[in-house]
Amino acid sequence: xxxxxxxxxxxxxxxxxxxxxxxxxxxxxxxxxxxxxxxxxxxxxxxxxxxxxxxxxxxxxxxxxxxxxxxxxxxxxxxxxxxxxxxxxxxxxxxxxxxxxxxxxxxxxxxxxxxxxxxxxxxxxxxxxxxxxxxxxxxxxxxxxxxxxxxxxxxxxxxxxxxxxxxxxxxxxxxxxxxxxxxxxxxxxxxxxxxxxxxxxxxxxxxxxxxxxxxxxxxxxxxxxxxxxxxxxxxxxxxxxxxxxxxxxxxxxxxxxxxxxxxxxxxxxxxxxxxxxxxxxxxxxxxxxxxxxxxxxxxxxxxxxxxxxxxxxxxxxxxxxxxxxxxxxxxxxxxxxxxxxxxxxxxxxxxxxxxxxxxxxxxxxxxxxxxxxxxxxxxxxxxxxxxxxxxxxxxxxx
Amino acid sequence: xxxxxxxxxxxxxxxxxxxxxxxxxxxxxxxxxxxxxxxxxxxxxxxxxxxxxxxxxxxxxxxxxxxxxxxxxxxxxxxxxxxxxxxxxxxxxxxxxxxxxxxxxxxxxxxxxxxxxxxxxxxxxxxxxxxxxxxxxxxxxxxxxxxxxxxxxxxxxxxxxxxxxxxxxxxxxxxxxxxxxxxxxxxxxxxxxxxxxxxxxxxxxxxxxxxxxxxxxxxxxxxxxxxxxxxxxxxxxxxxxxxxxxxxxxxxxxxxxxxxxxxxxxxxxxxxxxxxxxxxxxxxxxxxxxxxxxxxxxxxxxxx
Numbered sequence: 001x002x003x004x005x006x007x008x009x010x011x012x013x014x015x016x017x018x019x020x021x022x023x024x025x026x027x028x029x030x031x032x033x034x035x036x037x038x039x040x041x042x043x044x045x046x047x048x049x050x051x052x053x054x055x056x057x058x059x060x061x062x063x064x065x066x067x068x069x070x071x072x073x074x075x076x077x078x079x080x081x082x083x084x085x086x087x088x089x090x091x092x093x094x095x096x097x098x099x100x101x102x103x104x105x106x107x108x109x110x111x112x113x114x115x116x117x118x119x120x121x122x123x124x125x126x127x128x129x130x131x132x133x134x135x136x137x138x139x140x141x142x143x144x145x146x147x148x149x150x151x152x153x154x155x156x157x158x159x160x161x162x163x164x165x166x167x168x169x170x171x172x173x174x175x176x177x178x179x180x181x182x183x184x185x186x187x188x189x190x191x192x193x194x195x196x197x198x199x200x201x202x203x204x205x206x207x208x209x210x211x212x213x214x215x216x217x218x219x220x221x222x223x224x225x226x227x228x229x230x231x232x233x234x235x236x237x238x239x240x241x242x243x244x245x246x247x248x249x250x251x252x253x254x255x256x257x258x259x260x261x262x263x264x265x266x267x268x269x270x271x272x273x274x275x276x277x278x279x280x281x282x283x284x285x286x287x288x289x290x291x292x293x294x295x296x297x298x299x300x301x302x303x304x305x306x307x308x309x310x311x312x313x314x315x316x317x318x319x320x321x322x323x324x325x326x327x328x329x330x331x332x333x334x335x336x337x338x339x340x341x342x343x344x345x346x347x348x349x350x351x352x353x354x355x356x357x358x359x360x361x362x363x364x365x366x367x368x369x370x371x372x373x374x375x376x377x378x379x380x381x382x383x384x385x386x387x388x389x390x391x392x393x394x395x396x397x398x
Numbered sequence: 399x400x401x402x403x404x405x406x407x408x409x410x411x412x413x414x415x416x417x418x419x420x421x422x423x424x425x426x427x428x429x430x431x432x433x434x435x436x437x438x439x440x441x442x443x444x445x446x447x448x449x450x451x452x453x454x455x456x457x458x459x460x461x462x463x464x465x466x467x468x469x470x471x472x473x474x475x476x477x478x479x480x481x482x483x484x485x486x487x488x489x490x491x492x493x494x495x496x497x498x499x500x501x502x503x504x505x506x507x508x509x510x511x512x513x514x515x516x517x518x519x520x521x522x523x524x525x526x527x528x529x530x531x532x533x534x535x536x537x538x539x540x541x542x543x544x545x546x547x548x549x550x551x552x553x554x555x556x557x558x559x560x561x562x563x564x565x566x567x568x569x570x571x572x573x574x575x576x577x578x579x580x581x582x583x584x585x586x587x588x589x590x591x592x593x594x595x596x597x598x599x600x601x602x603x604x605x606x607x608x609x610x611x612x613x614x615x616x617x618x619x620x621x622x623x624x625x626x627x628x629x630x631x632x633x634x635x636x637x638x639x640x641x642x643x644x645x646x647x648x649x650x651x652x653x654x655x656x657x658x659x660x661x662x663x664x665x666x667x668x669x670x671x672x673x674x675x676x677x678x679x680x681x682x683x684x685x686x687x688x689x690x691x692x693x694x695x696x697x698x699x700x701x702x
Contacts, residue, residue, distance in 0.1 A: 080664060103662045183554075189646045191662065246561040246645040260537040385662055396647045 024123055027313045028063065034314035035066040038303075039078045040099035042071020046276070046337040054330055059321060065314045070095075079104050082113045082306050093308035097315040101301045102139045103381045105147060108304065115305040117145030118316050124323035129344035133214075133377060134300050140214040140380030147302035150322040151331060151339040154298035154371050155197050158258065158266040158274045158364070162286035167265075170293045171205040175232075179239050184264045186241035186248060186257070189396070190388045194251040194269050197297050199387055200379060203229050204294065213379035222383065229387070230394035237395070244395075259283050271371055272338025275362025279334075287364045295374035300342060325352045334362045341368060439678075446672040462668040466676060471654060476680075479651040482565050482640070483633040486572035491626055493573070494580035499614075501581065502588045512585070518578040526571050527639045534559045534567060560643055565650075567643040572636075576629045583625045587618045620692055627688045631681045651677055 036059075042048060048069065056067040072078055078098055085093050100108070108114050119125065128135055128149060135149045136142065157174075159167045168174040178185045188195030204213075207225035212218065237244030241263055248254045251268055258266035259282060268274060268289075277283045303322065305315045321327055325348060328341040338361065345353050356368065378384070448459040466472055501511055518526075533539050541556035550556055560567040591614070599609040637652040644650060649657070655677060659670025 074660065076660075076662075076664060080667070083664075107664050191657070242558075242561070245563070246647075249641065249646070257537075260535075262537055381662075388662070392647075 023121065027121075027316055030313035031311070031317045032064050034311035035068060036096045036311050036314045036318055037068050037070050037094055038097040038099070038318070039070045039072055039075065039095050041073075041075060042069075043073070047339075050331055050337045050339075054336070055318070055321065055327065058327075059314075059318060062321070063314070063317055065311075065317060067318060075100055075104050076107075079107050079113065082108070082308075083111055085308060086111065086113060091308055092310050093306060094310075095306045096309040096311045097303050097305060097318055099301065100147060100304050101299060102378070103385070105138050105143075105302065105304065106141045106381055108306075109141065109146060113307055114146045115307050115309060115312055118305055118312075119143070119145040119148035119319070122148060122316065122320040122323060124320045127323055127325065127328075127343040127347045129347070132344065134298060134375065135342065137214060137377065138300065138302065139378045139384065140382075143302070147304035148319040148323065149300045149302050149342045150319070151328075152298055152300045152342050153269050154271050154340060154375060155194075155201070155267065155269050155296040156271050156274070156289040156291060156366065156371075157296075158255075158268060158283075158287060158289050159264065160258075160284050160286045161288045162284070163261075164264055167290050169290055171201065174292070175236065178236060181264065182239050183241055183243075185239070186244075186254065186263055187267065188251050188254050189247035189249060190391045192250055194254075194267055195247070196384065196388055196391075197269055197378075198267055199229070199233070199391055200297055200384065201292060201294075201376075202232060203379070203383075203387060204297075204376060206232060213383055214377055215380060217380060217383065222386075226387070226390055227394075230390060233391070233395045234398055255283065270338070271340060272334050272362060272365045274364035275334055276338060278364050279362065283364075289364050289366060291366065291371070291374050295376045297378055298340075298371070298375035299378045325356075329355055329359070332356065332359055332361075332368065334360060334365065338362070338365065340371060345369075439675075442671045442675060446668050446675055448668055462672040463676070465669050466672045471648065472673075474648045475651045475654045478565070478648050479634055482568055482572075482650060483630050486569045486576065486633050487626055487630045489569070489573045490576035490580055490629055491622070494577045494584060494625075495622075497577060498581045498584035498588060498618075499610075501585060505585075505589070515578050515582055515585075518575060519582070521575075523571065523575055523636065524638050524642075526575055527567075527642045530567055530571050530574075531560060531643065534570075536560075561645050563645060565640065565644055568640050568650075571639050571643065572629075572633045576633075580622075580625045580629065583621050584618050587621050588614070591617055623688055623692050627685060630684060634681055634684075635677050 038051065040047070040051070048071065051067070051069045056069070059065040059067045075098060078095055079100075082093065082095065125148075130136075134152065138147065157167065168177040187198045190196040190199055203225065206228045207213065207221075212221070241247075241257075248257060251266070254263070255266045255268075255273075255277065257263050266274075271289065274283060274287050274289050278285065278287045303315075303319050305312055305319070309315055323343065325343060328343050329352075331337050331339045332341045341356060345356060348356070359368075361367065446462050448462055501515065505511060531538070535541070536556050536558070537553055538556075538560075541550070541553045544550045544556060545553045559570070595613050596609055599613050604612065635652055637656055640650040641653050641656070644653065651673065655670050655673035657670075658673055659667055661667070661670070
């Protein structure tokens with residue numbers, strides 16, 4: 001009896017697998033000749049080059065799919081466009097694929113702007129660790145297959161090893177360093193993305209238990225931690241560049257100040273940024289990067305398919321291709337982009353793993369393993385918004 | 399009597415035809431202005447009024463405008479913006495008057511001056527802002543030069559001109575950029591000025607100041623006031639220069655509006671648009687006042 005049941009179960013499984021397989025072949029057939037309008041932030045030349053110079057020709061060769069990158073200033077524009085299309089009942093929109101994460105994903109989810117849980121169907125999903133919270137949650141929001149990961153970013157601190165041979169790596173030591181070196185440190189003003197994530201590290205530092213800030217946040221505990229954070233930041237102000245009366249408006253500006261020697265640290269949410277800028281001669285040759293001892297915040301970026309996409313099948317094929325080891329390896333190459341791979345190295349064959357670990361990531365870039373082992377999750381996007389608003393109210397204006 | 403009526407109706411007809419043709423010729427540019435500018439304005443107005451389909455906010459409301467006005471930052475931003483535009487416009491007007499008069503007297507000898515004056519017109523504000531940044535920042539060219547010449551002890555001793563509380567860097571960019579614009583505007587009038595008027599002034603023993611006050615100034619006043627208005631309106635609504643060279647806080651109104659608009663929360667966009675419309679309204683108000691003033695001066699009573 002038991003053996004019979006097991007047999008049945010195996011048959012069902014096989015049938016299911018076969019069915020899933022045939023489903024995917026159908027999708028491949030449907031996708032042939034379709035055009036994918038990929039709406040994405042256009043302000044990042046390396047990402048643009050990767051999409052137009054690698055992904056698009058590969059998709060054309062392999063599946064006869066046209067990939068058209070539509071650069072936008074801010075993906076939130078596309079989200080509000082979708083919102084209006086939904087209201088107007090437009091069934092066939094222009095957006096087939098979008099590069100998205102965080103708050104924009106949450107908005108899409110709230111207003112049902114996305115096509116069903118397609119990410120689970122992608123064959124290359126097998127390269128993703130299903131238990132990894134970095135791909136299960138997007139700023140605390142359960143992803144539920146509504147978007148498919150394609151890369152990840154992690155915050156790093158940047159310093160000049162000739163100027164500062166021993167960078168203070170614990171947050172406490174770092175804060176002490178700032179107080180001892182007046183006028184030598186600043187951060188981009190939130191809501192700039194990089195400045196905002198720096199603030200979140202200090203929030204984790206004062207708030208302690210960091211696992212509590214993704215979901216079901218205890219509001220009272222949050223407010224206590226929040227006020228301690230602002231107190232800390234206000235206390236730090238006299239020691240910052242220009243006494244914290246003004247801040248650089250972007251990480252690029254901070255990088256320039258770092259290169260000029262006005263400040264001793266820069267920061268980036270892209271671990272390979274420093275290497276790339278050093279290669280281009282924009283940063284001094286001693287530039288290196290480091291992580292705080294508690295780890296640094298990482299987030300995953302995703303692609304999603306809108307509810308009214310015209311080329312859903314082709315968009316799924318693109319999302320699937322982005323997860324393939326070759327596409328991920330290419331993206332991780334510092335000469336191309338240097339984006340952190342999202343694939344789980346344990347799922348790879350030994351030879352692929354070797355190719356990933358053997359990749360030249362540039363002198364200022366930490367190894368992908370080291371980064372991966374020291375990742376902290378982003379807090380829920382509510383927290384992010386409250387901290388940004390709170391910073392303006394309690395730190396900037398005081 | 400009958401003949402006269404005929405000719406007058408002929409005149410009216412031909413006048414109408416002429417008007418019609420002019421309108422037709424203007425149509426392409428009118429369509430663009432009305433369609434793109436007006437259409438965008440109307441869409442913006444709708445969003446600022448809270449019409450945001452699909453989000454559950456579909457009724458028209460003045461809530462967002464109210465929120466803009468009661469925001470603690472609004473009036474400080476408005477004042478700051480006014481200070482920046484007024485100061486830079488005033489400086490640009492004074493210097494361009496002087497330079498226009500100087501250039502006029504020298505143009506016969508140095509006619510290449512006219513060309514040189516036009517060069518800054520084609521350089522975008524953004525580029526000037528970046529140039530100013532490299533020139534005047536604490537690690538900039540002038541600071542290093544001053545250090546090399548031992549005028550200051552270290553590059554850090556250079557006065558703070560960028561990201562400073564008085565927005566000197568921002569004002570400098572506007573002044574730098576607007577002087578040639580206004581000068582050229584004034585020159586075109588000055589070069590067409592009937593020089594006999596000045597000679598009459600001389601024979602009547604009017605001194606330099608009197609000639610300027612009673613002959614030159616009245617003739618350049620209409621274009622000067624129009625130019626002043628354009629410069630003021632531009633600097634009042636400009637975003638990129640104060641964004642690059644201003645302080646993080648307080649910020650000018652356009653930067654503030656942009657910050658509201660680009661807020662991570664999609665629902666605070668109406669406030670950003672409302673703030674943008676308030677800027678447009680302030681500019682319109684100034685246009686209206688200036689128009690009234692110019693009209694008054696045209697009727698012979700100078701408002702000064």
